Amino acid sequence: MTPRVLVIQLARLGDLVQTIPAITAMKMSHPDWQIDLLCPRQLSALGRLVPGISEVVPWDGAAWHRRAANAEEEVRAEHLAEAGAGIRAISEDLYDRACILNQHPRAFLAGALLARESVGAVSGKPLNHKLSPWAEYIRRVAISKRSHHVHLADAFCGMCGLSPPNDIRPIHLPPTVFPTDLEPIGQSDGDWIGLLVGAGDQERLVPIGVWERLIVECLSIRPASRVVLIGDQHEQERAHRIQGALSPLLLGRVWDTTGRFSLVQLANLLARCRVVVGTDTGPLHLAAAVGTRVIGWYFARARVHETGPYGPNHWVWQAETKEMDRMAAIKPTQWPIAETIALLGDAAAASVEDWSLWRSYRDDLGAYYVESDHEPIEPCERAQIWRQLQPLSVA
Amino acid sequence: MEYLQHNLERLHPRWPALAMAIRESAGNVLTVTPSREGAPSAMYQGQWVHSAYDPRTEARSWAEQQVGEWKRGELGVILGVGLLYHIEALAQVIPHDSRLVVVVPNLCVLKDALGVRPLGPWLDTLTWVTGTAQEMAEQLASHATPLRFFTYGAAARVHAEEHQRLEASLRRIVAAQAGGRLHVAVVGPIYGGSLPIARYAVRALGELGHRVTYVDHSVHHASYQAFENYRDERSRLTVQSRFADVLSLSTMATIAEDPPDLVLAIAQAPLSLAVLQHLQKKKFLTAMWFVENFRHLTYWQQLAAGYEYWFVIQQAECMDALKRAGATQVHYLPMAADPVVHHPITLTGDEQQAYGADVSFVGAGYANRRRLLPQWLTKEWSFKLWGNEWDGATDLSGVLQRNGARIDTDTCMKVFNATTINLNLHSVSGMGLDAHPDFVNPRTFELAACGAFQLVDERSLLSELFTPEEMVCFRSPDEVPSLIRTWLKDSGGRRAYAEAAQRRVLREHTYRHRMQDLLAAVGLHQPDRIGSILRGERSATELQRRTDSATELSPLLSRFPPGQRVELKDLAADIRARAPGRELNREELLVLMLDSYRGETRDLL
Known part of the structure; x- marks a missing residue:
């Protein structure tokens, strides 16, 4: 019988995209396995694009909230029955194995409810679990704010007992229809530069005036370039304010797409850009996954070593703090505008005070980031971590 | 007249006494006026009871808003009679097996309503409660189901005072049953x-x-x-x-x-x-x-x-x-009052000497007290003044105890018990008695709970709380000296008043009563949550009773003592406590999953 495996990834967009190497590696190691993906309902359309997945089963968090609210009012047999039906709707039969990639009790419980055994972030029973060595490693790095030598996406591979895949290809996108007025994006020559106007977190929002300066300078220095404003419906107002600050002459070269694309369309849009700049790590990961170069601005609590886009040749500007307390959110006072524009032209970027610049590489042990004026690090250090955490994975 | 006859005939088979009483009532409380749309509308004391434009549409929109609140098994109670448009609208949108009760404090209004238009079969589905507030409250409470109140504001205004009394009566009944x-x-x-x-x-x-x-x-x-x-x-x-x-x-x-x-x-x-x-x-x-x-x-x-x-x-x-x-x-x-703190105490001779006096006042030196108390000092009786914030009150310095230090509750109780006549003067920032003498201060209840005799300044809300046989009041500062004179001489009368007031406090005015009342009020407005808990519907016994023993919930509930309240979080806590060293079954995992989402709704900080 074909073994049925359920990969459980209940976190956000960025984590789902970073699950792709693990699923790729799993499919390469076990071509006969049926691998299903359990992910949040709102991401399920994107989950279906992940290569190697047989079926995407959506996790309806809103429905669970409703059920919990009802049961909280008065616990009744029908509440349990309804919750049971919700689980059965995912799968009538138990999976042979659940690969749990989140360190959240809900993911552990979902694994226990849906599969005969669970591996990944935890081992043991749902209430008596033990974090796996890889999950411990990720937690330690997140708490200590030390450098990740092993990328999160590769650690996901480790959690599944696999080494990173040799080859990571951009995810294959189905043809998508764009709104007519936005169809020309990326279809003509010239630099199409995607700009993520918003951020998942309020403290990671770049001031409107900074984006305005970046656009003005970029369009004047790079005459053949065009800027595509990208974001969801909540970011439309920011996009309007950015455009409101631009001269009418420049507006013809700025394309506002905010709030007009589904997730799959967004993936297509990102693929049509030559470079994507921004702070919102979810879409940055997605851009990297569709094969577009990324220049990330990481500040507040974002750290390149925790959430740097996966794959080679991406750039991340990391805001640094001189304060002793590295747990505090970093609020930059100046921004790497001209230096980012230099990177768009593949020129060397000058250094910027209070920012460091990191470049991504990839080898047999996965992806990693190195500061721009340093040589790529030898694989031996990362190999040592792999040996410690997963002795059989490294020759 | 024709409509009234028709509607009373419809009402009569199920409600013969009510139909008779309506026929005999005077009516003519509402002023019936045609609306713009043509249907009759009505006014009460110059204000519209239904829409002046289109009472039917307005009533429908009200009913649609209300029905969302309704939970299965609740008894809908309508406050506000008017011309019954809103009741008709609600009767038409409620679930088939639901029941509606209409509160009718004044039959004259209902007579007006029955006389202006023919009413359909929906009238047969209604239950009517009439009589005094207490009688109506008892009728409502006798239904033994959660009550959900629907107030049609414009029509309810006609009976605002009766509704308040009804709610107070109902609160008392619910509190007693909780x-x-x-x-x-x-x-x-x-x-x-x-x-x-x-x-x-x-x-x-x-x-x-x-x-x-x-x-x-x-x-x-x-x-x-x-x-x-x-x-x-x-x-x-x-x-x-x-x-x-x-x-x-x-x-x-x-x-x-x-x-x-x-x-x-x-x-x-x-x-x-x-x-x-x-x-x-x-x-x-x-x-x-x-x-x-x-x-x-x-x-x-x-x-x-x-x-x-x-x-x-x-x-x-x-x-x-x-x-x-x-x-x-x-x-x-x-x-x-709190009888644990405020109660009679037996004083030693020394304590009686230290804390006792013919007349005492305990309290802070507000302006009105500074002005009035000196008027009540005389050689005819001994006077002690206790409390703080009396700086500069030179005409009271001779009676001020402990140099005006703040006194604690124990001392307070000793003074109350040792004093022949306790003065209770509500504080105000003005110079005389309170110009708006409405609320009754805690001191009134505390003195009464101690079995101490008091003279208190008249309050408009006092008569609801104490009878004239329980409390002696003064209406002007000039009355006080003669009242002191009278009551100093009448120890039997003082005792009778003090004991009557104490009995009243213990019967009706303790913090237990207040908390019961408060929770009952919240419970009445939250029949599905607080009301349900107060009615004991969340206890293991009650949940078990309503759960089919064949369901998976039953064994989980059976782990709790019968009277214990059980909620989702309690089930989850019990499962967690028993988790080590054993395999959790599917139902237990489902409870934990539900609980993980419950926790998130209360993620406060």
């Missing part, structure tokens, strides 16, 4: 007169069998007081206000750790509007017992919309003001 166990977080003030009230409320709730978390901010008093030392008033106010904000946040942290069913703040509790709004957003139920004179302390204006329930010690004017400021539910809840 058996369930709530978890109440009582948020106390940092200091001041409402601090002991918070403690009495905590004790009363505990005695009633509820679980109480007391958020005691008096532990921060010393720090708060330390800020008094700033010379610059602006600095002091800023720091004290920020400090109160921190305490407000700390209240939220305490609540987050063990979410209660009800957050009950006592006046002066440091809870900011922002925190209250956040609590509301997170579905916490909040109530404030504002044991203050709303005319003197006006911070209620900023907080009115922050609490879902306000309980106040004053009536109409105060309640209207709060509603205008944004409060939705305002209820009258007078002060009380």
Whole structure:
């Protein structure tokens, strides 16, 4: 019988995209396995694009909230029955194995409810679990704010007992229809530069005036370039304010797409850009996954070593703090505008005070980031971590 | 006339006595006037009871808004009769198996309604309650199902006072029946007169069998007081206000750790509007017992919309003001006594000597007291004045005890018990008696609970709480000396009054009664949550009774003692406690999954 495996990834967009190497590696190691993906309902359309997945089963968090609210009012047999039906709707039969990639009790419980055994972030029973060595490693790095030598996406591979895949290809996108007025994006020559106007977190929002300066300078220095404003419906107002600050002459070269694309369309849009700049790590990961170069601005609590886009040749500007307390959110006072524009032209970027610049590489042990004026690090250090955490994975 | 006859005939088979009584009533309370659309509308004292344009459409839209609130098994109770358009509309949108009761405080209004238009078969589905407030409350309570009130404001206005009385009666009945166990977080003030009230409320709730978390901010008093030392008033106010904000946040942290069913703040509790709004957003139920004179302390204006329930010690004017400021539910809840603290004590000879006098007054030196008390000093009787804030009151220095030091509750009780006549003069900032003598202060109840005789200044709300055989009042300062003279001579009369007042307090005016009343009021408005808990419907026994023994829930419930309240979180906690070393079954995992989402709804900070 074909073994049925359920990969459980209940976190956000960025984590789902970073699950792709693990699923790729799993499919390469076990071509006969049926691998299903359990992910949040709102991401399920994107989950279906992940290569190697047989079926995407959506996790309806809103429905669970409703059920919990009802049961909280008065616990009744029908509440349990309804919750049971919700689980059965995912799968009538138990999976042979659940690969749990989140360190959240809900993911552990979902694994226990849906599969005969669970591996990944935890081992043991749902209430008596033990974090796996890889999950411990990720937690330690997140708490200590030390450098990740092993990328999160590769650690996901480790959690599944696999080494990173040799080859990571951009995810294959189905043809998508764009709104007519936005169809020309990326279809003509010239630099199409995607700009993520918003951020998942309020403290990671770049001031409107900074984006305005970046656009003005970029369009004047790079005459053949065009800027595509990208974001969801909540970011439309920011996009309007950015455009409101631009001269009418420049507006013809700025394309506002905010709030007009589904997730799959967004993936297509990102693929049509030559470079994507921004702070919102979810879409940055997605851009990297569709094969577009990324220049990330990481500040507040974002750290390149925790959430740097996966794959080679991406750039991340990391805001640094001189304060002793590295747990505090970093609020930059100046921004790497001209230096980012230099990177768009593949020129060397000058250094910027209070920012460091990191470049991504990839080898047999996965992806990693190195500061721009340093040589790529030898694989031996990362190999040592792999040996410690997963002795059989490294020759 | 033709319509009335037709409608009474429709009513008669099920409600013969009611049909008869309506026929005999006078009617003519409402002024019936055609609406723009043509259907009859009505006015009462110059105001529309239904829409002047289209009463049917307006009633339909009201009914559609109401029906969403309705939970299965609840009995809908309509307040407001009018021309019955709204009742017709509601009867047509409610689920098939639901029942509606119409409260009819005045049959004349119903007669007007039955006389203006022919009514259809929906009339047969209604239940009517009539009579006095107490009779109607008993009829409603006899249904033994949760009540869901639907108030049609414009028509209910006609019977506002009767509805208030009905609710008070119903609260008493519900309070007496209540058996369930709530978890109440009582948020106390940092200091001041409402601090002991918070403690009495905590004790009363505990005695009633509820679980109480007391958020005691008096532990921060010393720090708060330390800020008094700033010379610059602006600095002091800023720091004290920020400090109160921190305490407000700390209240939220305490609540987050063990979410209660009800957050009950006592006046002066440091809870900011922002925190209250956040609590509301997170579905916490909040109530404030504002044991203050709303005319003197006006911070209620900023907080009115922050609490879902306000309980106040004053009536109409105060309640209207709060509603205008944004409060939705305002209820009258007078002060009380705590018999654990306020009770008769036997004094030693020395104590009688130290604390006793013919006449005593205990309290702070407000302006009206400074002006009036000297008028009542005479060589005819001994007089002792106890309390603080009497600096500069030279004409009282001869009777002021302990140099005007603040006295504690124990001393207070000894003075009450040792004194022949206790004066009870409500404080005001003016010079004479209170110009708005409405609420009754806690001292009235405390003295009565001690079995002590008192002379109290007349209050408009006193007669609802004590009869003239229980309390002696004075209406002007001039009456006081003669009253003292009279009652000093009549020890038997004093005893009779004091004992009658004490019996009344113990029967009706303790903090237990108040807390029962408060919870019943909240329960009436929250029949599916607080009401359900108070009715004991969350106990293991009751849940088990309603659960088919074949279902997976049954074995989980059977682990709890019969009377214990059981909720989702309790089931989850029990499963977690038993988890080590064993395999959890599917039902247990489902409970834990549901509980993981429940926790998120209360993710406060």
